[in-house]
Structure formats: C-alpha cells, structure tokens
Amino acid sequence: MLLKANRLVKLALGSVLTLLGLASAAVLAAESKVNQVNMSPGVTEVGQNIYDLHMLIFWICVIIGALVFGVMFYSIYYHRKSRGVTPSTFHESTKVEIAWTVVPFLILIGMAVPATSTLLEIYDFDDAEMDILVTGYQWKWKYEYLNEDGENVSFFSNLRTPQTEIYNSEAKGEHYLLEVDEPVVIPVDTKVRFLVTANDVIHSWWVPELAVKKDAIPGFINETWTKASVEGIYRGQCAELCGKDHGFMPVVVNVVSKEEYAGWMEAKKAEAAEIRELMAQTFTLDELMTRGKAVYERNCLACHGANGEGGVGTAIAGSAVATGDVSGHLEIGINGVPGSAMQAFGGQINDVEMAAVITYQRNAFGNNMGDMIQPIDVYNHKRG
Amino acid sequence: MGAHHHGPAKGLSRWLFTTNHKDIGTMYLWFSFAMFILGGAFAMIIRAELFQPGMQLVEPAFFNQMTTLHGLVMVFGAIMPSFVGLANWMIPMMIGAPDMALPRMNNWSFWILPPAFLILASTLFMEGGAPNFGWTFYAPLSTTYAPPSVTYFIFSIHVLGLSSIMGSINIIATVMNMRAPGMTYMKMPLFVWTWLITAFLLVAVMPVLAGAVTMMLMDIHFGTSFFSAAGGGDPVLFQHIFWFFGHPEVYIIILPAFGVVSQIIPAFSRKPLFGYDSMVYATASIAFLSFVVWAHHMYTVGMPVAGELFFMYATMLIAVPTGVKVFNWVTTMWRGAMTFETPMLFCMGFLVLFTIGGFTGLMLSIAPADFQYHDSYFVVAHFHYVMVAGAVFSMSAAVYYWLPKWCGRMYNETMGKTHFWISFIGFNITFFPQHFVGLAGMPRRIPDYALQFADFNMLSSIGAFIYGASQILFLYNVIATIVAGKPTSDEKTWDGAEGLEWTVATPAPYHTFETPPQVK
Numbered sequence: 001m002l003l004k005a006n007r008l009v010k011l012a013l014g015s016v017l018t019l020l021g022l023a024s025a026a027v028l029a030a031e032s033k034v035n036q037v038n039m040s041p042g043v044t045e046v047g048q049n050i051y052d053l054h055m056l057i058f059w060i061c062v063i064i065g066a067l068v069f070g071v072m073f074y075s076i077y078y079h080r081k082s083r084g085v086t087p088s089t090f091h092e093s094t095k096v097e098i099a100w101t102v103v104p105f106l107i108l109i110g111m112a113v114p115a116t117s118t119l120l121e122i123y124d125f126d127d128a129e130m131d132i133l134v135t136g137y138q139w140k141w142k143y144e145y146l147n148e149d150g151e152n153v154s155f156f157s158n159l160r161t162p163q164t165e166i167y168n169s170e171a172k173g174e175h176y177l178l179e180v181d182e183p184v185v186i187p188v189d190t191k192v193r194f195l196v197t198a199n200d201v202i203h204s205w206w207v208p209e210l211a212v213k214k215d216a217i218p219g220f221i222n223e224t225w226t227k228a229s230v231e232g233i234y235r236g237q238c239a240e241l242c243g244k245d246h247g248f249m250p251v252v253v254n255v256v257s258k259e260e261y262a263g264w265m266e267a268k269k270a271e272a273a274e275i276r277e278l279m280a281q282t283f284t285l286d287e288l289m290t291r292g293k294a295v296y297e298r299n300c301l302a303c304h305g306a307n308g309e310g311g312v313g314t315a316i317a318g319s320a321v322a323t324g325d326v327s328g329h330l331e332i333g334i335n336g337v338p339g340s341a342m343q344a345f346g347g348q349i350n351d352v353e354m355a356a357v358i359t360y361q362r363n364a365f366g367n368n369m370g371d372m373i374q375p376i377d378v379y380n381h382k383r384g
Numbered sequence: 385m386g387a388h389h390h391g392p393a394k395g396l397s398r399w400l401f402t403t404n405h406k407d408i409g410t411m412y413l414w415f416s417f418a419m420f421i422l423g424g425a426f427a428m429i430i431r432a433e434l435f436q437p438g439m440q441l442v443e444p445a446f447f448n449q450m451t452t453l454h455g456l457v458m459v460f461g462a463i464m465p466s467f468v469g470l471a472n473w474m475i476p477m478m479i480g481a482p483d484m485a486l487p488r489m490n491n492w493s494f495w496i497l498p499p500a501f502l503i504l505a506s507t508l509f510m511e512g513g514a515p516n517f518g519w520t521f522y523a524p525l526s527t528t529y530a531p532p533s534v535t536y537f538i539f540s541i542h543v544l545g546l547s548s549i550m551g552s553i554n555i556i557a558t559v560m561n562m563r564a565p566g567m568t569y570m571k572m573p574l575f576v577w578t579w580l581i582t583a584f585l586l587v588a589v590m591p592v593l594a595g596a597v598t599m600m601l602m603d604i605h606f607g608t609s610f611f612s613a614a615g616g617g618d619p620v621l622f623q624h625i626f627w628f629f630g631h632p633e634v635y636i637i638i639l640p641a642f643g644v645v646s647q648i649i650p651a652f653s654r655k656p657l658f659g660y661d662s663m664v665y666a667t668a669s670i671a672f673l674s675f676v677v678w679a680h681h682m683y684t685v686g687m688p689v690a691g692e693l694f695f696m697y698a699t700m701l702i703a704v705p706t707g708v709k710v711f712n713w714v715t716t717m718w719r720g721a722m723t724f725e726t727p728m729l730f731c732m733g734f735l736v737l738f739t740i741g742g743f744t745g746l747m748l749s750i751a752p753a754d755f756q757y758h759d760s761y762f763v764v765a766h767f768h769y770v771m772v773a774g775a776v777f778s779m780s781a782a783v784y785y786w787l788p789k790w791c792g793r794m795y796n797e798t799m800g801k802t803h804f805w806i807s808f809i810g811f812n813i814t815f816f817p818q819h820f821v822g823l824a825g826m827p828r829r830i831p832d833y834a835l836q837f838a839d840f841n842m843l844s845s846i847g848a849f850i851y852g853a854s855q856i857l858f859l860y861n862v863i864a865t866i867v868a869g870k871p872t873s874d875e876k877t878w879d880g881a882e883g884l885e886w887t888v889a890t891p892a893p894y895h896t897f898e899t900p901p902q903v904k
Binding site: 033038039049053091096115206217235245312 | 437444516524529614619656660686692700704710715717718719721722724732735743751752753755759820828829830831835836839840
C-alpha cells in the first residue's frame with residue numbers, strides 16, 4: 001500500500017514537473033514577439049494586473065489538471081483488466097462528493113476577489129487627462145482629439161501595407177498588416193480616455209499591450225482608458241468581424257514623451273489651418289490628378305479596383321456616374337449610397353481631397369471627361 | 385391496425401415515409417456525417433488559406449463565407465442532428481419503448497432538415513455570395529450590410545429551429561410517457577437524462593433564435609429598426625437575444641455528449657457509474673445556469689460594471705457542476721478493471737481534452753482577463769476543445785460502441801484505434817497552438833495575419849489536414865463494417881455494458897420492445 005502511494009506521488013510529481021517545464025518555456029519565449037506563446041503584460045498597470053490574474057488562474061488550472069489527470073493515468077495504468085484486477089463495486093460517497101463540490105467553490109471565490117478588484121479598476125474612468133474619440137469605419141479607424149481649447153484635430157488611420165505584399169508579389173515587410181499611414185499619438189504616463197463608436201457595423205478596438213479592447217458600436221459611445229508607462233509603438237487590430245477587410249484594419253498607437261506630444265499636436269493644428277487655406281485655392285488639372293490618385297488609392301481602391309474595374313463596388317471606368325453629371329457624382333462621393341457598402345465620404349475626407357478624387361475618377365481609367373472640380377465646388381455642394 | 389409484424393418497406397419509400405425510430409435515427413446519423421464532411425471541407429479551405437501569411441487561395445470576402453458556413457453547418461448540420469440521430473436510435477431501446485412517442489412528427493422533423501441545408505448551401509452560388517457575417521451573425525453586419533442571400537439564411541434557420549423543436553417535443557413525450565414499467569426517472573440511463581434536459585433547453589431557446597432572425601427579416605425587408613440605432617433600435621440587443629439562445633445552445637451540444645461518456649466509461653471500467661444522482665443534479669444545474677450567463681460572450685460591448693460582475697460570477701459557478709462530472713468519471717475508472725477498445729479511447733480523449741477546454745472556459749469567464757482573450761484565437765482554441773474534442777469525440781465513441789448492435793457486425797478494432805490516435809494527435813496539433821497565437825494577439829476570423837503568427841498557423845493547418853484525413857478513415861471503417869464486418873449475434877457486445885439496449889437481439893430487430901420489459 002505504501003509502495004503504491006509512493007508511486008502515486010512520483011507520478012503526480014512527474015506530470016506537474018512536465019507542465020512546469022512547458023510553462024517556463026512559455027514565459028521565456030514571451031520575451032520575443034515572434035512565436036510568442038503567452039499574453040503580454042504590456043506597458044500599463046491594468047495590463048500587468050490582467051496578466052497576473054491570467055497566470056494565477058493558469059496555475060490553479062495546471063494544479064487541478066495535474067491532480068485529476070494524475071489520478072486518471074494512475075487508474076489507467078494500475079486498474080486495467082490485463083493486470084488481472086477485480087473491479088470494485090462502489091458507486092457513491094456522500095463525503096467525497098460534498099468535498100469536491102465545496103472545495104472548487106472556495107477556489108472560485110479565491111479567483112473572484114482579484115478578478116473583481118481588477119474589473120473595478122478597469123471601470124474607473126475618473127480623472128482622465130485627455131479624450132480621444134475613436135470611430136470604426138469599414139475598414140479604417142478615425143481618431144478625433146477632443147482638445148480642451150475646442151480646436152479638435154482629427155484624421156483617418158488606414159492600413160499602409162500595399163496590396164502587392166498581401167498578394168505575394170512583393171516581400172512582406174516587418175510590420176506586415178500591422179502598419180498604418182498615420183498612427184494615433186498619445187503622451188506617456190497620461191490617463192487617456194478613448195470614446196469608442198462606429199460609423200457602419202460593429203468593430204472592436206484592441207491593442208493588447210495597452211490592455212484595451214472595446215467594441216465600437218454604431219449609435220453608441222463606449223468608454224475605455226489606458227495609461228502607458230513606456231514610450232514606444234504598440235500595434236493591434238480590429239477584433240470584431242466587420243466585413244470583407246476585417247483583417248486589414250490595424251490599430252497603431254505611438255506613445256511619446258509629453259513634450260513630443262505637445263509638439264505633435266501643434267503641428268497637427270498647423271496642418272489643419274493649412275488645409276483650411278488650401279480650401280480657398282484653385283488647382284490645375286495636373287495638381288488635382290496627382291492629389292486625387294493618392295486619395296483614390298487610400299479610400300476607393302479596396303472596393304473599386306486599382307484600375308477602376310470594380311470589385312465589391314461598381315466599376316468606375318466608363319460608369320454612368322463618373323461620365324455623367326458632376327453634381328450627381330459629387331452627391332454619391334459626399335453622401336454615399338444608403339443601404340449599400342458605398343459610404344458617405346463627405347465627413348471622411350476634406351474638400352480638397354474630395355475635389356481631387358472626383359476629378360481623378362472623371363479623368364482616369366479612360367473616362368477622360370476633361371472637367372475639373374475645385375474645393376469650392378465641393379463646399380457649395382455640401383451647402384446645397 | 386392489425387397485430388401483424390412487418391419489416392421495413394422496400395426502396396426509397398421506406399426512407400421517405402418511415403416512422404421507425406431506427407430508420408429515422410440512421411438517416412439523421414448519415415445526414416449529420418455528410419454535413420460533417422461538408423463543414424470539414426469548409427474548414428480545410430480556411431486552414432489552407434491560413435497556411436501562410438498573404439492571400440493565396442481565396443479572396444477575403446469568400447473567406448468570410450467559409451468561416452460563417454463552417455460554423456453554421458457544423459453546429460446545426462453536423463453536431464446537433466448527430467445527437468438527435470443517436471437519441472432516436474437509443475432512447476426507445478434504453479427505456480424499453482417500442483418507438484418514439486410521435487413517430488410521424490419524427491419523420492417530418494428529419495425530412496425538413498435536408499431542404500433547409502440545401503437552401504443554406506445554395507447561397508454559395510447566389511449573387512453577392514453566401515452569408516459572410518460569422519455564425520453569430522451580429523447586426524448590423526447581418527442586416528443593413530448583409531448580402532441578399534441573408535433572406536435564404538433566415539428561412540433556413542427558421543426551418544432548422546422547427547426541426548429541433550419537433551425533435552425535442554418528441555423526446556420529452558417519449559421519455560415522460562413510454563418508459564417500461566419499473567423504469568423510474570432515477571433509474572434512467574444517463575444518456576436519456578442528459579437528452580431529456582437538453583430537449584427542454586431546445587424547446588426554451590429555439591423560439592428565441594427564431595425571434596432574432598424574424599426581427600432581422602423585418603429590419604431588412606419591412607423597414608423596422610430593431611437592431612439599428614439610427615431608427616431607435618440597438619445593435620447590442622441583437623447580441624443579448626442571440627446569446628440568450630447561443631449559450632444554452634452550447635450545452636445543448638455538450639449535454640448529450642456527457643450522456644454518451646457516462647454510458648461508455650462504466651462499461652469499459654466494468655464498474656457502475658460513480659455518483660449517478662449527482663450526475664443528474666449536475667446536468668440539471670448546468671442547464672439552469674446556462675440561462676443566466678449569456679452575456680459572458682459580450683464582456684467588451686460596454687455593459688455596466690454591475691452586469692459584468694453578475695455574469696462573471698454566474699459563469700464561474702458553472703465550473704462546480706462541470707467539475708463534479710469530471711471527478712465522477714475519473715472516480716468511475718478508479719479501481720475498475722479497464723480495457724481500452726476504441727469507444728473507451730475516444731472517451732479518454734474526451735475526458736482529457738474536454739477538461740482542458742473547461743479550464744480555458746474558466747479563464748475566459750474572468751471578465752478582466754477576457755478583455756484580452758475576447759475574439760482572439762484563444763477563444764477559437766477553447767471552443768474547439770469543447771466542440772470537437774467534446775461533442776465530436778464522444779459521437780465517434782458512440783458510433784463505435786453501438787455500431788455492432790445496430791448492424792450486427794463488428795468494426796475493425798485496429799482501424800478504430802488508428803482513427804482515434806490520428807484524430808487525437810491531429811486535433812491537438814491543430815488547436816493547441818491556437819491558444820498561443822490568441823494570447824499573442826491574433827484576432828479570430830481574419831483571412832491573413834501578421835508575420836509573427838506564421839509558424840503556429842502553419843502547424844495548425846498541418847494538424848487540420850491530418851485531423852480531416854482521419855475522418856475519411858472513420859467513414860471507411862463504418863462502411864466496411866456495415867458491408868463486410870465480422871458478423872456478431874452477441875446480445876452484449878461489450879462484457880461490461882449495462883442497459884436494456886443490450887438485452888435485445890443483435891443486430892437490433894426492426895421493432896424492439898413491442899412488449900415492455902419489466903425493470904427491477
């Protein structure tokens with residue numbers, strides 16, 4: 001009997017050690033990003049607390065698993081018919097059954113306590129030092145800094161990875177699919193509150209290292225926050241299936257020093273002022289075409305194709321809209337087509353960009369309409 | 385009706401008009417296997433595209449159709465009907481009844497299934513493609529932004545729901561009214577118990593699903609705004625309704641699997657099931673709790689903190705009855721005299737892998753940690769551990785266990801064991817690495833991924849191809865058994881098996897228990 005007990009202890013110990021080995025390998029590997037096997041504690045206090053909670057429950061599960069599987073494999077080895085054993089006939093024991101109902105319950109209470117305190121911490125939105133409105137679009141993010149001086153700054157953040165990399169005609173870059181044309185910039189050691197919503201379908205804004213994931217729901221505004229303690233670039237993705245390009249709308253957050261942030265914000269405000277000035281200008285056809293091509297590639301290409309041949313969206317090459325009346329073309333560009341995938345771009349791109357891209361669509365892809373739209377035309381159309 | 389005994393009719397009409405529980409059970413089982421292969425083919429396309437980073441085989445829009453149809457076909461076409469088929473075959477034989485209580489409805493509940501799936505599959509060839517919004521079909525992606533085929537999808541879901549409700553009513557009526565004299569509730573085999581409880585769950589939640597898709601239909605075609613904030617509705621409302629159906633649905637799938645395992649482990653341990661009473665109570669508790677935990681699928685939608693806490697605590701509680709079940713199975717094996725034929729191997733595989741799935745489920749129940757796990761591959765790994773290693777493994781065990789009784793022929797044990805080991809290894813290669821990529825930040829339902837996830841995804845795809853191939857071996861083994869297996873007429877195929885089904889002749893005659901047995 002003693003011998004058997006010894007064997008049982010050895011067996012249980014063996015399996016625990018194996019699992020320990022696996023887990024420590026996991027912890028080591030967590031330091032490098034490639035083939036990472038565990039959650040990252042990230043760069044926030046909340047992230048660290050979540051990570052600790054995750055590891056606590058992981059170890060509790062490992063121990064319970066080692067015990068249960070230990071007993072099971074002991075049985076499989078020693079209580080097999082081929083060893084000539086006679087089966088027992090016991091089939092209940094009130095004491096044991098009460099024990100294995102009550103003990104797990106107590107363990108659960110032990111887990112619920114730290115889980116509750118971390119949850120309450122996550123739900124503490126007080127004392128946020130700045131607010132950023134995050135809006136999910138199919139398939140990009142818009143960031144709007146709600147500055148206290150009322151001078152808001154906003155921009156869209158699109159996937160920067162070219163189609164050639166996605167379709168394997170070019171080597172994939174280091175940050176394949178996790179790079180954007182314009183990252184959201186936030187200052188370090190600052191409690192930043194994100195107000196999260198969506199324009200079309202439900203998206204979810206997720207940056208693992210900032211320990212933030214919140215659904216972006218059209219018509220509702222959710223809040224979440226982060227306070228990053230280390231400067232750096234943190235990458236995430238949309239986490240809620242949002243249609244065709246769900247896999248192609250990354251989130252990139254650039255955490256910088258407070259001074260750098262202030263400088264960046266000044267530059268953004270100056271840029272906004274410059275665009276206001278541009279609005280009043282008159283452009284040549286060449287200028288509009290160059291600007292328009294860039295706008296097209298950022299906003300239209302995914303649905304309408306690189307050569308205006310169509311795809312999810314209708315073809316632009318030779319289309320009735322692009323070769324028809326200017327105001328009809330502007331109307332669709334600005335207000336979209338309700339109930340279809342064609343969005344209202346009037347609020348997404350500025351009037352200079354709108355003028356340029358409409359001009360581009362009317363003159364590229366063999367449309368050659370020869371007409372030009374100026375920012376003032378867009379402005380007037382919006383005014384009705 | 386005369387008292388004449390008759391065998392099955394001949395030809396196609398036997399199957400079309402049959403009211404025999406064994407024929408209908410057989411049809412359910414074959415149909416679900418066909419759907420398993422179809423859903424598996426979709427999974428192979430998914431894993432082939434994910435073999436490497438970059439888009440190689442399919443376009444993102446088609447990829448989304450594949451993930452959607454894979455989920456729908458596996459849940460509604462493969463797993464659920466397979467257990468209904470098993471219930472049809474086994475429940476009357478286990479409780480000593482001559483047939484199901486409502487045999488004509490039984491025929492109907494089966495025969496509306498194939499057209500429903502034909503409609504669903506036909507959406508692949510429609511303008512705009514098949515449903516592409518995930519098997520959870522969250523609005524407004526599934527309403528305002530859905531392809532036109534969504535209407536066919538809604539109709540198909542309505543028909544599936546109708547079939548499930550009729551099947552469940554039949555099971556409830558059979559179990560309540562047709563037990564043999566002396567077969568009290570607390571003497572029923574556990575498979576019957578788990579199905580009785582499952583049937584109540586189905587009757588309770590399928591109408592909720594029907595309500596959800598009807599509201600979608602109204603939003604799409606009749607200008608209502610149940611799920612559109614612009615018209616005063618709420619997209620989150622959809623999720624609440626869906627998961628009020630969806631979470632009990634998870635137990636609808638797994639409870640019959642628990643029942644199967646509770647039949648097979650005692651048989652091969654040659655020892656009675658430990659804690660029969662607590663098994664029944666645990667099943668009932670899980671079923672009850674399944675109604676009050678739905679929003680744990682929605683921790684990130686922005687619920688108030690009080691709601692989060694309620695759903696977190698309630699979800700954690702499920703670990704208690706589930707734990708009781710696992711402990712009972714292990715204790716059943718303790719000091720038994722075990723042998724490891726294929727059904728037992730699949731049950732052991734179930735026990736280990738389902739328990740791992742249970743652990744990750746416990747981790748997911750912790751709301752703050754779920755903010756990191758939610759909608760990542762960690763979730764995909766978790767539910768495949770419970771759906772595949774839980775439901776599908778137990779279904780395989782059931783087929784090997786009862787096949788000799790069904791067809792009077794013995795399957796090839798070596799091939800069965802090979803099927804198990806290839807499945808077990810392939811399954812783990814597929815889904816274990818998905819825990820890693822999920823924790824490292826890979827979202828689910830994406831057709832392409834960042835480079836740091838490449839190695840594990842390739843491994844996962846290789847595992848999926850192995851697992852997929854092992855099912856062809858399964859199909860071959862079953863057909864080979866039916867056609868040319870070694871004939872057996874032992875009433876008890878397995879020396880440790882208990883229950884009324886092992887008291888009838890082998891193969892089971894077309895009509896059994898026309899005179900009810902007396903249960904002591």
